Amino acid sequence: MPPRLNRRGLLGAAAALPALALPTIARAQPRYKPEYKISVVGNRPIALSESAFVWADLVNQRSEARLNFKVYPGSSLVGGDQTRELVAIRQGVIDGAVFSTINISPQVREMNLFSLPFLMPNTAAFDALVGGEVGQALFRSLAARDIEPLAWGENGFREISNSKRAIRAPGDLRGLKIRFAAGAIFSEIYTAMGANPVQMSFADLQPALSTGAVDGQENPVNLFLGFRMDSLAQKHLTLWNYCADAGIVSLSKPVLASLEPRDREIVVEAAREAGQAGNNAARKGLGANGDRSSLDECARRGVEVVDLTPAEKRAFAQATRPVFDKWAATVGADLVRQAEAAIARVG
Template sequence: MTETMHRRTLLSAAAALPVLAAPRLAAAQPRYKPEYKITVVGNRPIALSESAFVWADLVNQRSEGRLNFKVYPGSSLVGGDQTRELVAIRQGVIDGAVFSTINISPQVREMNLFSLPFLMPGHAAFDALVASEVGAALFRTLAQRDIEPLAWGENGFREISNSKRAIRAPADLRGLKIRFAAGAIFSEIYTALGANPVQMSFADLQPALSTGAVDGQENPVNLFLGFRMDTLAQKHLTMWNYCADAGIVSISKPVLASLEPRDREIVVEAAREAGQAGNTAARKGLGVMPGGDRSSLEECARRGVEVIDLSPADKRAFAQATRPVYDKWAATVGTDLVRKAEAAIARVS
């Protein structure tokens, strides 16, 4: 047999052999953290905390154990100082948050939009604002800080309570020591109304009310009820809707990027549902939900709290008294952004 014929025979024999499948490499699995830390101010029944717990529960269930979101309420990961949450996420200490726009406004000046006094008359105005180009612009601003905002929520309109007297006109605030959470704008608002503003964390608020270190505070009604502020001498509650506390369900950009596409989708969709859960909690029993349920306000009355509903004319008097503060901070927020917000609100007012 010639060399050429021998080579052909070997090739033919090789061709007749069964083809063996190449071994399949196991798909690389992402290396997820044992726990993803989610921070939020306060605890249930605060609406922002409701959003945080709903978000974590939905993510944990739908990811079937791949993700473990754990909520740390009371801003406990930052020693109770809610104004440090944003920085902690950027530093990688925290993975996600349900932010209060009030608490991040010292670092993100545009978020002071929600604190402009008497900008939004009610919940329809709030919804219109966050659904507009203004809401999208604020998300883009936050995204420039390595944080991915996923959904808007609401902590509720901030109403004012105190231990001294009913507040029906600006003059009624004169001399009252009123606690505010953060942001120079609040100090200026209460100074313009003749009050003595006192900044302190939420953790310090309850003992301050019980000892009389401060006379009053401003928070949503359902927080007022949940933390039994009626037992802390807060016997006068004025519904004035002077500003709203918006919530933003957010996650670290590097954390979101590290997730598989299916898990990113779960996190984002759960965040949207969590934002809506917060809205529902914030508006419960205030007469603004379908059916006009006013059970939260009725509960205040049952606890011996005088609830003062201001008329539109009454609110205009407060708005006029704080207009210089509004104009000053509109320039800080960005005049163009404020005008767009006013236009979005005007369409539903």
């Protein structure tokens, strides 16, 4: 017969049970993926790529290796076609992205707001949009597609360069083959000024410039410098701020929901810091606070930089106004009016 336990022995055995279970509970970890795939167009020094890498680095460090965010630059997970990133997240092919609003605007019509020609004159206007009710409304549009937008960033105002001549008036664009990334609105903008627009992925842009397949392109100044477009016959650069490329640090809704609260907080806070890092990269050396280092570098490389006057910009705005009005209806008249009011308040 087994030995009988007295009352004291039973109590002692019961008290020992929680102590035996504690190490198992303490060792339990959330069942996360071995890797979370983050997509972004291009690579450093593109400001959006800067945001993506900063985001991944901060998340990996602060989660103490519970999370492993890996950045796939050049939209490599979608075959280099940055316009497919949004669909890929919804399909579970990738887990997150730092989107360009230009690249997702074919699927999310409201994002064409940032592409309306000459809506935003400067960074103060851009900040007024993303930091207010307009930015919140745009985030809701994206959230309705099972994607969680976590923070705004910026890739910069898109300026125009070409290999033929200085551009100071709409007529100077006549006959030029100009590459654009995505979105029918850009085709219509350049057609309105007599140019020949050519849609092309970023991966194909540099070879096209080097062979003369296109005469020019439109991208932020710091991207122009980072990818040495001056070495691809792009010797004429016009600063016209005709539209801005906003960035959105985003994660799949199911992925975010799968994270423990502490890790969800880490991901969201890191996204906000990453968005700001992109802003800083996009705006560096363009004249704010007296820093003109990027513009000076253009001149050092032999690039003619034309900085349009307000009157010259108005001529371009007038030439493209029919496109603006048409696409304002597509974006949503109420949203555009809200945006114009926000911009007016910051002068």
